[in-house]
Every structure is written in C-alpha cells, then in structure tokens.
Amino acid sequence: DLCTLRVSSVFSPPGYVKYSERAVNIFSDKIKKGDPITIVGSGDCPRNYIYIDDVVNSILWSYENDINGLYNLCAPYHVTLNNIVSNLTSIIGKKVTINYVQGKSNPHLVSNRKFMSQGFTDFTNIKDALKCIV
Numbered sequence: 744d745l746c747t748l749r750v751s752s753v754f755s756p757p758g759y760v761k762y763s764e765r766a767v768n769i770f771s772d773k774i775k776k777g778d779p780i781t782i783v784g785s786g787d788c789p790r791n792y793i794y795i796d797d798v799v800n801s802i803l804w805s806y807e808n809d810i811n812g813l814y815n816l817c818a819p820y821h822v823t824l825n826n827i828v829s830n831l832t833s834i835i836g837k838k839v840t841i842n843y844v845q846g847k848s849n850p851h852l853v854s855n856r857k858f859m860s861q862g863f864t865d866f867t868n869i870k871d872a873l874k875c876i877v
Contacts, residue, residue, distance in 0.1 A: 744811040748801060751805035751817035751853060756876045767792060767827055771877050774831050778810040782824050784848030786841070789821035791853055794872035797865075804863050818866050821852055830873050855873035 754767035775779050793816060801816055826843075832839055867875075 744809075746805045746810045747813045748805065748816040748858070749853075750798055751791040751815070752776060752851070753793055753795055753798055754876060759795055765824070766787060766824060767873070770824075770828055771831050771873075774828070774835050774837055774839045775877065777837060777839075779842055780828060781844055782833070782843045782848075783844055783846035786825035786828070786843065786848075787823050788848045788850045789823055790851045791817035792827075792869075793818045793836065794860075794867045794875070796875075797867055797872075800865060801858070803864055804865075805861075807859070808862065810861050812857075814861075814863065815853040815855050816853050817853055817855050817863075818872075819855060819859065820869060822869055824848075826869075827873070830870055831877065834870070834874055835877055 752765060753769075754765055757768070757772075770780055772778075796817065799817065804810075826840060828839065
C-alpha cells in the first residue's frame, strides 16, 4: 500500500528552503524592500498554493492514518497573484508598485477534495500563512 501526494506550489518562511524562487516569497521580499513587482498577465488567474506546514502536517497525518492512494495536495482555496500581493501589502504595511506585462497567465488549479474526503481538513488560511513568511 502506498500514499502519493502530488504537492502544489509550496511557500515557506525565509530560510526553510535554500533557494525559494517562488512567486509568494519573491513578492514578500520585494514588498519589504519597496521594490516594484512584475506580474505576467492581469494577475487575476486563480492558482493553488500551499503553506509548508500544511504539507508536513498532511504527510504526517497520511502516515498516521494509513492513507493509501493518489491525492492532490493543495490548500482548499484558490487565490490570484493580485490577492497574494494585496494580503502581503496589508500584512507588511507597505504599498507596492505592480508592473503588469503582457503575456498569457493560465490558471493552475487542482482539487484536493479527494484528499480532504479522507478526513484531513486542517489547512492554514491564506492570511495566517502569509503572516508566517514575512
């Protein structure tokens, strides 16, 4: 028996990962420094992200509960890059200049309903997770 968790885009506090070149962490760093942010497209495409602690807790829970099968692992909510930036600027308390550049930004959406149906529902809400990375 095997449990496979396909993990969506992970974000974490600085220092958790040696090279964290992911949008959420890059945006947080730029807002703190007062640097402008570049977003390809309108920034309104929904995406899946997941906070690192939720990944770890999901893995441990899956093991402890003898979960088997193939599951998508992402937060139960979809957010846009504009939503991420808005939350980060609110948390950090700084305004930011956003440069939107032309380009296609496709939604990156998966569902974790199958995983949650096994009983795991303890995900960190986006605002609380973002507070942990600034």
